[in-house]
Amino acid sequence: MKNSPPRIAIVWRGDRQARRAATPQNNxxxxxxxxxxxxxxxxxxAVFDEEFADEVLEQLLAVDAVLVWVNPLDxxxxxxxxxPLLRQVAEAGRFVSAHPxxxxxxGVKEVLYETRHIGWGVDTRLYRTAADFRQAFVPTFLAAGPRVLKRNRGNGGQGIWKVELAGAPAGGATSISVLEAKSGSVPEATHLSDxxxxCESYFTEGGCIVDQPFQSRLPEGMIRCYMSGxxxxxxxxxxxxALVTPPSGSGREPLQPGPRIMHPASAEPFHTLRTRMExxxxxxxxxxxxxxxxSLPIIWDADFLYGPPDAAGNDTYVLCEINVSSVFAIPDEAPAEIARAMASRLRQSAV
Incomplete structure (x- = not known):
């Protein structure tokens, strides 16, 4: 009797109707x-929602592997x-990517602090409590210039702020301008203490805030490096x-991003970045x-900004985020690489 092929559940968020209607072709x-x-x-x-989580769990326990595309905030x-559901599935012997x-x-901003010594790192600070943040951030900010603050978990630019001084302290209050990376955001004038x-809510449930210098070459663009394993x-x-301040005289309309242009792994402009990543x-x-x-995710990406050129005039790269929870859209070559990696992981686990 011929063995049936390994079953792979692909998980994304949707309602009951989406789960009922989902096919391999219509998503x-x-x-x-x-x-x-x-x-x-x-x-x-395997469309997921909290309303029918038990049903999804039953499905995932019956497959051989699980690939997940669900944002941390949606x-x-x-x-x-x-x-916890995915942990239960993994403990039952199913391969889960990415594992929680x-x-x-x-896939959290704290990775920027933990890996700050790697070639992609910069002067990165970490605040674990509101008291620590209030005490340590102010002198850093006042001495070092514009900073970018990032809540530990999030997506779509939520909880990522550019903070810059808007004027000299007056009457005990420091005026600042803040701009969130979330789509549609515009600069806002406020007081540093306010x-x-x-930001104190970012410390709930073990959260933290990562603090990095603002990269002046941000307007030159971001490079997303897609990885499989x-x-x-x-x-x-x-x-x-995101985080680019609109030019004066342009009103308060948010700036719109340009299209993301995809390139194959072999693209010559990114040869150095590919070599360093691998x-x-x-x-x-x-x-x-x-x-x-x-345990490396089947698909993940690292987002880079351009850092200051090195002594020879070559570009340097600064890591601003790693995405693991829900990486999409992806380059045209990536689906085949995902399949290759999935088949390889299943062969390894069967040995």
């Missing part, structure tokens, strides 16, 4: 379904129910407008965070 992951099937696997949709919903414990190591109080599978280049930075990150090769 944005259809190329991934196709490539998984092409390497002899049997992918199936219209007020979190992964508070999903992550790996997300807590790689803004610090606003330890291999680069493509790049996305975009003229981002041969230096990813291995150093794995060693620092205690992440084994078999």
């Amino acid at each position: 944005r992951f259809h190329r991934i379904f196709e490539e998984l099937a092409a390497v002899g696997l049997a992918p199936e949709p 219209d007020g919903k979190t992964r508070k129910i999903l992550d 414990d790996v997300i807590l190591k790689m 803004f610090i109080s606003r 330890s291999r680069v599978v493509g790049f996305g280049q975009q003229l981002v407008k 041969s230096e930075w990813t291995p150093e990150m794995m060693s620092t965070l205690g992440v084994e090769a078999t």
